[in-house]
Amino acid sequence: MAAKVRALVVDDSGVMRKMVMRSLTQAELADFEFTEAADGAEAFEKFKTEAFEIAFIDWNMPNMTGVDLVREIRRYEKENGFERIPLVMVTSEKTMGKMQEALDEAGADAYIAKPFTVDDLRAKLQKPVARAQQLADAGGARKPAGAKSGGGFFGRLFG
Amino acid sequence: MSADVVNATIPQEITTAVQAAVGKTFEAMYGARPEERPAEEIDMDVPYVAGIISFVGDEKWSLCWMLPQPTAERMAAQFMGGMEVPFDSEDMADIAGELVNILAGEVVAQLERQGMPAQMSLPTVARGAGLRVFPDHGNGVARIAYDSPLGNFWFRVAYGSDGASHRMPGH
Numbered sequence: 001m002a003a004k005v006r007a008l009v010v011d012d013s014g015v016m017r018k019m020v021m022r023s024l025t026q027a028e029l030a031d032f033e034f035t036e037a038a039d040g041a042e043a044f045e046k047f048k049t050e051a052f053e054i055a056f057i058d059w060n061m062p063n064m065t066g067v068d069l070v071r072e073i074r075r076y077e078k079e080n081g082f083e084r085i086p087l088v089m090v091t092s093e094k095t096m097g098k099m100q101e102a103l104d105e106a107g108a109d110a111y112i113a114k115p116f117t118v119d120d121l122r123a124k125l126q127k128p129v130a131r132a133q134q135l136a137d138a139g140g141a142r143k144p145a146g147a148k149s150g151g152g153f154f155g156r157l158f159g
Numbered sequence: 160m161s162a163d164v165v166n167a168t169i170p171q172e173i174t175t176a177v178q179a180a181v182g183k184t185f186e187a188m189y190g191a192r193p194e195e196r197p198a199e200e201i202d203m204d205v206p207y208v209a210g211i212i213s214f215v216g217d218e219k220w221s222l223c224w225m226l227p228q229p230t231a232e233r234m235a236a237q238f239m240g241g242m243e244v245p246f247d248s249e250d251m252a253d254i255a256g257e258l259v260n261i262l263a264g265e266v267v268a269q270l271e272r273q274g275m276p277a278q279m280s281l282p283t284v285a286r287g288a289g290l291r292v293f294p295d296h297g298n299g300v301a302r303i304a305y306d307s308p309l310g311n312f313w314f315r316v317a318y319g320s321d322g323a324s325h326r327m328p329g330h
């Protein structure tokens with residue numbers, strides 16, 4: 001049986017968080033367990049203290065933009081040797097230059113343009129959600145990148 | 160149909176971008192394009208919720224999406240998949256802000272295609288009734304009104320070289 005996929009949903013609008021969670025549930029791409037954050041700073045704190053396999057991040061937020069949050073998450077993953085989790089921008093930005101910045105420079109994996117439908121989610125999120133499912137089934141992303149099942153300190157001790 | 164410009168001149172690219180974005184966004188969200196109509200035909204002395212957003216770039220201007228109560232309630236319910244959203248609720252404010260945010264993303268894309276790059280602010284929201292606001296000296300204001308199956312609504316485009324073009328919503 002597939003493991004639950006822990007998803008962090010970041011948006012300063014409570015209504016949009018509800019809508020993202022409801023649409024993802026309706027899309028039936030995975031069995032999600034959602035955690036909400038109302039801005040980038042709160043999201044980053046949660047990311048540091050809790051484990052997630054995927055994050056859905058609004059772009060236009062006060063204090064820390066979604067793109068800045070993506071950069072922080074990637075930096076933190078790298079510093080701690082964690083696996084990269086799929087980061088999906090959920091945005092009303094539609095200019096290609098901005099999208100390229102989020103995807104190429106900051107390190108997001110995909111984006112969903114608002115307004116979106118459940119079918120849009122199914123079409124655009126197959127790959128990132130499949131990767132998140134893989135991470136969930138393997139016990140999460142909080143282990144050194146490249147470590148195999150049975151590897152690492154405990155693997156060597158009991159393997 | 161051209162926008163109803165109250166005073167001063169607003170660059171044509173801006174009103175054109177707003178009109179194109181309204182048609183495209185509304186159709187994507189609600190399945191049909193709204194119909195533009197003369198602003199003076201719409202009763203604007205009604206309770207409304209307004210989503211407001213500013214743009215900076217080559218030009219400084221702002222956009223206010225005014226949703227009369229019945230229209231706002233219908234649009235919010237549809238936005239939330241049929242769930243009733245009270246007019247005076249926090250969710251309604253969130254939705255008004257989100258709607259203008261989504262629209263503004265399309266406006267920026269339209270402007271970029273016309274060679275006028277712009278960046279948008281975070282949205283703010285106001286509720287009111289019958290407000291009459293006069294623009295700062297030298298600033299321009301345009302009203303663009305629409306009718307739709309969900310009810311009527313209108314936009315207030317405020318343009319000003321000093322960037323202080325939209326201190327509060329109104330018409």
